[in-house]
Amino acid sequence: MWDILMEKLKHVKVYTLADNLVGVPGLQGQWGLSMLLEVVDGKGEAHKIVFDTGGDKRLLMHNIERLKLNLKDVEAIVLSHAHRDHTSSIVEIVSSTGGVRVYAHPHLFLPKFRINPQGRKEGVGVPEDEGLENIERAGGEVILSAEPMEVLPGCWTTGEITRTSFEDLSPPMGGGKWTIVIDGVEREDRILDDQALLLDVEGVGPIIVAGCSHAGVVNTLIQAKRTWGFERIHGLIGGMHLLQRPDNYIEKTLDALREFRPSLLSPCHCTGFKAMAMLWREFPEAFVLNFCGRVLETGRSPEPRIF
Ligand SMILES: [Fe+2]
Ligand SMILES: [Fe+2]
Incomplete structure (x- = not known):
């Protein structure tokens, strides 16, 4: 168990750059996720972080251009x-900056596959042209750790998430299993590299x-609570x-979320429409639909909250 004292940020603004849904004319959707975080630290200094890099570079870069966002001063990619669908444009984002730190779990660059129910194998991990060497050549400094990492004062990765709740790993869509190659041996992948970002x-x-x-998602919140001592969260x-979870599984998730008393729940990407609808019904005050072009900012009520 860690006991990390986290500094506080003064302000956070989150832009959704890539998502399955589009909510702003002229932007393009994709199966994938990418967000730009603009934060102001405790000393009043501004910083930018890119969280994930989408599944289609052309569509991601199109949206960044349409939103007139400048990535030159991005300091970190998480x-x-x-x-x-989260790692397809790492090199492009690194190249758009003046050099960045890239934070990830040690499993992130290992070969990963989905084996479908018929036994066919397909690569699902970081695309070949987005690998470690390419990132470093483009000016990225890759930092790998399974422990929580301080990206900026007031902004941490959760590190590898301990699985303690009722939640279990869902199989790939369409069935089959996930695998990973560690030290030359292919084994079942429990996706230990999965981590979230925390901003206080x-x-x-x-x-x-x-x-x-x-x-x-419940394990993620429990990890944040255990690591930083949070009793409640403002936003998720x-x-x-x-996706594809039965109603009673989603209900258990809602029960667990309720204990964290969130004021902002803004689901997207792989949450699934049924779960989004159930989240909206359960948390009508907190629910804010997310999509490409969504901007969430502390101190400002998002409009529209839902279409
Ligand atoms: Fe995934
Ligand atoms: Fe995904």
Whole structure:
């Protein structure tokens, strides 16, 4: 058990750059996730972080251009896990900056596959042209750790998430299994690389940004609570991976979420429409639909909350 004292941020603004849904004319959707975080630290200094890099570079870069966002001063990229709907534009984002730190779990760059029910194998991990060498050549400094990492004062990765709740790892869509090659041996992949990002904002509370939540969204919150001592959270933004889960599984998730008393729940990507609808019914005050072009900012009520 860690006991980390986290500094506070003064302000956070989150732009959704890539998502399955689109909510702003001119942007393009894709199966994938990427967000830009603009934060102001305790000293009043501004910083930018890119969280995940989508599944289609052309569409991601199109959206960044349409939103007129400048990535030159991005300081860090945080990768939630290896799946290529989150890691397809690492090099492009690094190249758009003046050199960045890239944070990930040690499993992130290992070969990963999905084996479908017919036994066919397909690569699901970081695409070949987005590998370690390519990132370093583009100016990225890759930092791998299974422990929580301080990206900026007030902004941490959760590190590898301990699985303690009722949640279990869901199989790939369409069935089959996940595998990973570690030290030359292919074995079942429990997606231990899955991690989230934590931002603690003064007077607001903790905000958690999740990629796919393969470790389980409840496990992610429990990890944050255990590591930083949070009793409640302000916000949970991102993919909650409740796709294809039965109603009673989603209900258990809602019960667990209620204990964290969130003021902002903004699901997207792999959350699934049924789970989104159930989240909206259960947390009508907190629910804010997320999509490409969504901007969430502390101290400002998002409009529209839902279409
Ligand atoms: Fe994933
Ligand atoms: Fe995903």
